[in-house]
Amino acid sequence: MAAMKTLFQTLARYNAWANARLYVELTPLSPEQLAEALDVNFGSILGILNHGLLGDQLWLNRFTGRGPTPASIAEVVHPDLPGLTAARVAEDENIIRFADSLNPGDELRVLSYTSTEGIAFAEPMALLLSHFFNHQTHHRGQVHALLGRFGVRPRDLDLVFFQKETGTYPG
Numbered sequence: 826m827a828a829m830k831t832l833f834q835t836l837a838r839y840n841a842w843a844n845a846r847l848y849v850e851l852t853p854l855s856p857e858q859l860a861e862a863l864d865v866n867f868g869s870i871l872g873i874l875n876h877g878l879l880g881d882q883l884w885l886n887r888f889t890g891r892g893p894t895p896a897s898i899a900e901v902v903h904p905d906l907p908g909l910t911a912a913r914v915a916e917d918e919n920i921i922r923f924a925d926s927l928n929p930g931d932e933l934r935v936l937s938y939t940s941t942e943g944i945a946f947a948e949p950m951a952l953l954l955s956h957f958f959n960h961q962t963h964h965r966g967q968v969h970a971l972l973g974r975f976g977v978r979p980r981d982l983d984l985v986f987f988q989k990e991t992g993t994y995p996g
Contacts, residue, residue, distance in 0.1 A: 829932045829951065830924070835993060836958040836984075837924035841917035841981040842991070847965055848910050849961045850972055850979040858975050859906060867899060870968055874909055877964045881916050884957045885923060887938045888950075892919065898941060 851859065851870070859871045867876045877896040882922035886894045894901075903909035939945050965982060972979045987993070 830927045830929075832953055832957070833927060834924045835988075837917075837921045838991070838993075839984050839987045840920060840958065840961050841914075842987045843965055844913055846982060847968060848906075848913065850884075850977055851906060853977060854975055856905060858882075860901075860904070861913070863971065863974075865967060865971065869901075870971055871898075871901055871904065871906075873964050873967050874913070874972075875903055876911055876922075877961060878903070878909070878916055880960055880964075881920060881957075883914075883941070884953070884960075885919055887936065888957075889923060889952075892912055896941070906959070911987075923958075927965055 855868070860869050861871055865873065867873045876898050879895040879897045879900065880894045881901065883895050883898060903912050932949070932954070934950045935947050936950055936953055937945070939946040969979050969982060
C-alpha cells in the first residue's frame with residue numbers, strides 16, 4: 826500500500842494544484858461567460874465546475890462516511906466564481922487529508938455504495954480512487970478547452986508539470 830498511498834497522495838496534491846491554476850485562468854471571464862449555455866455536459870463552465878465539486882463531495886462521503894451527500898451532481902450550488910473557488914479550495918483540502926489518511930490494505934477493500942440513480946455497486950477501492958482522480962482530470966480538461974472559446978489560453982495542467990514545479994518528479 827505504501828506505493829499506492831504515495832500515488833493517491835500525489836494525485837490529491839496535483840488535483841489541488843491543477844484546480845488552483847485553472848480557477849486563476851477563469852478570473853477574466855464575466856459571470857455571464859461562466860454561466861453561458863454551451864453544448865457541453867452540465868451546460869456551462871459553471872455547471873461543469875459545480876459537477877466536479879459535487880462529485881468529489883459524493884465520493885468522499887462514500888469513502889469516509891463523512892461530509893455532504895449531494896442528491897444530484899448536476900446542480901449549480903455555487904453560481905458565482907468566488908463562492909465556487911472557496912468551496913473548491915476547501916474540498917481540495919479534504920481530499921488531501923483523506924489521501925493522507927489511507928492505511929495499508931485500503932486499496933484492496935471493496936466498497937459497497939449506491940449510485941445517485943439508486944443502483945447498488947461493490948468495487949475495489951483502488952479502482953474507485955483511480956476513477957475519482959480521473960473524473961477530476963476529465964472535467965478540468967473540458968473547462969480548460971472551453972476557455973479558448975473566450976479568448977483565454979490557459980497554462981498546462983499536466984501532472985508532469987506539477988511534479989516538476991513541486992519537486993516531486995522522479996526523473
